[in-house]
Amino acid sequence: MSEISDEEKLDYTWSNAFQMAMDSWHVSLAPGKFAQAPISATKVEMSPETATAKIKNLCRWFGAEDVGICEVTEDMKPFFYSIGRTQGTYTTGHKNYQEDKGRAIPWPYPYKYCIVMTDKCDAKTLDGLRGPLVEASTKIACAQSDFAPHYLESIIRTLGYDAKANPFSNTDIMEEPFAVKAGIGELGRSGIVITPFGAQFRLMEVFTNLPLVPDKPIDFGLQEFCKVCKKCAENCPAGAISNDDEPSEFVTTVKSIRWSQDGKKCLAYRLAYGCSTCQGVCP
């Protein structure tokens, strides 16, 4: 690996400051630290169709490009984390790093619906593709992505229904299966959800018991496209994405047919250099 330049060193300093600042925001929204709005004693009565239309309009008003809804059914249980997530940054040296001792995720889950929103990523961030400021920008985008879910949570609770934002750094779930079930997009070769409009977005979720109309998964031909495209695999600097022509069958938390990604290789590279290449190159 080549020596880093003075300019890159300065970028790392800025990146570190950004990440610590954004982690403070995440940590202040952790379960038990954020004061949720009370659930109003009087429920506002409306049909699921009306509630769905209003919720989707509201999400778009908050800046979401797309909104989908899925039910939290038994088949989604494998996608809930039972041991919690690390709160704060991945890097143990940071001031705001906290070890997450894990929290029990109740099952049946106390919410019936998951509202999934997409938040467009800054194109300039992804143009840069690598380097310390990519990670800093990612942290900023993650922190900004906390706003809409928390607003929506408060609004639904004020309407008399239970709701809980699922912030990125304290998520109860693996987001991708929920986004696929909610009709946001399909899972691509890179392991991220791709929509008919591309891959440059972040996912945000709110769980609720407000009766809603769920969406259905979509098929816009991505699996066939990924077989020939391979841009993410060919450009991944860590060699973490399968370059195979065909997807394979995997049995992990669930049985699935997909391309493999080496999460450890990806994380090691991202921690050292910053990377959003697979998202940036996806057409």
Ligand code: SF4
């Ligand atoms: S983020 Fe970078 S290192 Fe990780 S899989 Fe994508 S391209 Fe590869």
Ligand code: SF4
């Ligand atoms: S870059 Fe190409 S192969 Fe990779 S996920 Fe996007 S469409 Fe699929």
